[in-house]
Amino acid sequence: MSTMHAIRVHTYGDVDQLQLEQIPQPEPQEGEVLVRVHAAGVNPLDWKIRSGWMKSIMPVAFPYVPGNEFAGVVERVGPNVSTLRPGQAVFGQSPGGTYAEYCTAPVRTLAPKPTALSFDEAATVPIGATTAWQGLFVAGELQAGQRVLILGASGGVGTFAVQFAHSKGAYVIATTSARNVAFVRSLGADTLIDYIQTRIEDEVHDVDLVFDAVGGEASTCAFSTLKRGGKLITIAGQPDEAQAQARSVSASFFAGHPSADLLGTFACLIDAGQLRTSIAATFPLSEAHKAHELSQSGHGRGRIILRVTEHQDK
Ligand SMILES: NC(=O)c1ccc[n+]([C@@H]2O[C@H](COP(=O)([O-])OP(=O)(O)OC[C@H]3O[C@@H](n4cnc5c(N)ncnc54)[C@H](OP(=O)(O)O)[C@@H]3O)[C@@H](O)[C@H]2O)c1
Structure with missing residues (x-):
C-alpha cells in the first residue's frame, strides 16, 4: 500500500491536535482523480472545525485530514474520468482533506490551474x-x-x-x-x-x-x-x-458551492491579467499549527497557504 505524509486530527482541541503522520494514500473512486498536492489553502473553517466550534453543524469522523482547497498535479484518474489526465496541473476543492501529499477530488470540483500562477498562488483561489x-x-x-x-x-x-x-x-x-x-x-x-x-x-x-x-x-x-x-x-x-x-x-x-465551470472562469480572468491573488503567509505542511494560529488571529492579507512540495514550477 502506498503511503503519504498528512496532517491528521484525532480529537477536537488546540493547534497541537494537528499531527504530521504517515498514512495510506486515498484511492480515487468513480468520477474522481488522485492529485499530488503542491499547496493547500488554510481557511478559517479549518480551525473552527478542529477546535470543535462547528461540531453541532459539521461533525467530523476522527481521525480526519483538514483542508478543502488545493493546487497540484493529477497523479491517477479513477473509473469513468475522461476530462482530466495524469500530469495535468489542476486547482479546486476536495471534501476528503487537502493538508496532505495526496488527495482525491471529484472532477466536478476541479479545473486546469491558471498558467500564470504558481501552485501556492493557485491554492488561494477556489474557496x-x-x-x-x-x-x-x-x-x-x-x-x-x-x-x-x-x-x-x-x-x-x-x-x-x-x-x-x-x-x-x-x-x-x-x-x-x-x-x-x-x-x-x-x-x-x-x-x-x-x-x-x-x-x-x-x-x-x-x-x-x-x-x-x-x-x-x-x-x-x-x-x-x-x-x-x-x-x-x-x-x-x-x-x-x-x-x-x-x-x-x-x-x-450564504455558503459557496464548488464549481468546475466557475474555476475555469477564474482561470481565464487570471491568465488575462484581470484577477489578482494574494498570499497572506506560507508555511510548510509540518507547520500547520502555525498556519492555524495565524488564521485564528483573524488578520492578514489574502489566503494563508500550506506548501506541501518545495519545488514549485508554474
Ligand atoms: N459561507 C461560506 O461559504 C464561507 C466561505 C469562506 C469563508 N467563510 C467565512 O467567512 C469569514 C471570512 O473568511 P476569509 O477566508 O475571508 O477569512 P480571512 O482570510 O481569515 O480574513 C481575515 C480578514 O478579515 C479582516 N477583518 C478582521 N476583522 C475585521 C473587521 N471587524 N472588519 C473588517 N475586516 C476585518 C482582516 O483584516 P485586517 O488584517 O486588516 O484586520 C483580514 O484581512 C470567516 O468567518 C470564514 O469562516 C465562509
Missing part, C-alpha cells in the same frame, strides 16, 4: 473566489451601478469580492484595517473604511448590498447602511432577522 462570486452575483444579485459594502475586504474571500464587484461596475465601499487600505484600494475599492477608527454606520448609507465576510457586531452594525429593500448576505454566521425585519431589508447566510 475565496467561488464564495465571493456566488455570494455577490447569485445570492446578492449585484448589478452594475449599485452600491455594495464589503466587510472584511482584505481577507481570503474579501479580496476577490472587491475585484468582482468593481469589475461588474458597482460602487465598492470596503472595510479593512489601516495597514491594508492601499492594498484594498488597488483591488478596485472606491471608498475605504478603517474599521478600527471609524463606525461604518456613521459613514456609510444607501447601500444596495452588504457582503459580510466578518460576522458578529460588524454584521449587526451594517444593517443601518442598507437602503430600504436592500440585502445583507453574510458568509460568517447567522444574520440578525429582527433587525432585517425592522429595517425592511432582507438578510441571509
Whole structure:
C-alpha cells in the first residue's frame, strides 16, 4: 500500500491536535482523480472545525485530514474520468482533506490551474473566489451601478469580492484595517473604511448590498447602511432577522458551492491579467499549527497557504 505524509486530527482541541503522520494514500473512486498536492489553502473553517466550534453543524469522523482547497498535479484518474489526465496541473476543492501529499477530488470540483500562477498562488483561489462570486452575483444579485459594502475586504474571500464587484461596475465601499487600505484600494475599492477608527454606520448609507465576510457586531452594525429593500448576505454566521425585519431589508447566510465551470472562469480572468491573488503567509505542511494560529488571529492579507512540495514550477 502506498503511503503519504498528512496532517491528521484525532480529537477536537488546540493547534497541537494537528499531527504530521504517515498514512495510506486515498484511492480515487468513480468520477474522481488522485492529485499530488503542491499547496493547500488554510481557511478559517479549518480551525473552527478542529477546535470543535462547528461540531453541532459539521461533525467530523476522527481521525480526519483538514483542508478543502488545493493546487497540484493529477497523479491517477479513477473509473469513468475522461476530462482530466495524469500530469495535468489542476486547482479546486476536495471534501476528503487537502493538508496532505495526496488527495482525491471529484472532477466536478476541479479545473486546469491558471498558467500564470504558481501552485501556492493557485491554492488561494477556489474557496475565496467561488464564495465571493456566488455570494455577490447569485445570492446578492449585484448589478452594475449599485452600491455594495464589503466587510472584511482584505481577507481570503474579501479580496476577490472587491475585484468582482468593481469589475461588474458597482460602487465598492470596503472595510479593512489601516495597514491594508492601499492594498484594498488597488483591488478596485472606491471608498475605504478603517474599521478600527471609524463606525461604518456613521459613514456609510444607501447601500444596495452588504457582503459580510466578518460576522458578529460588524454584521449587526451594517444593517443601518442598507437602503430600504436592500440585502445583507453574510458568509460568517447567522444574520440578525429582527433587525432585517425592522429595517425592511432582507438578510441571509450564504455558503459557496464548488464549481468546475466557475474555476475555469477564474482561470481565464487570471491568465488575462484581470484577477489578482494574494498570499497572506506560507508555511510548510509540518507547520500547520502555525498556519492555524495565524488564521485564528483573524488578520492578514489574502489566503494563508500550506506548501506541501518545495519545488514549485508554474
Ligand atoms: N459561507 C461560506 O461559504 C464561507 C466561505 C469562506 C469563508 N467563510 C467565512 O467567512 C469569514 C471570512 O473568511 P476569509 O477566508 O475571508 O477569512 P480571512 O482570510 O481569515 O480574513 C481575515 C480578514 O478579515 C479582516 N477583518 C478582521 N476583522 C475585521 C473587521 N471587524 N472588519 C473588517 N475586516 C476585518 C482582516 O483584516 P485586517 O488584517 O486588516 O484586520 C483580514 O484581512 C470567516 O468567518 C470564514 O469562516 C465562509
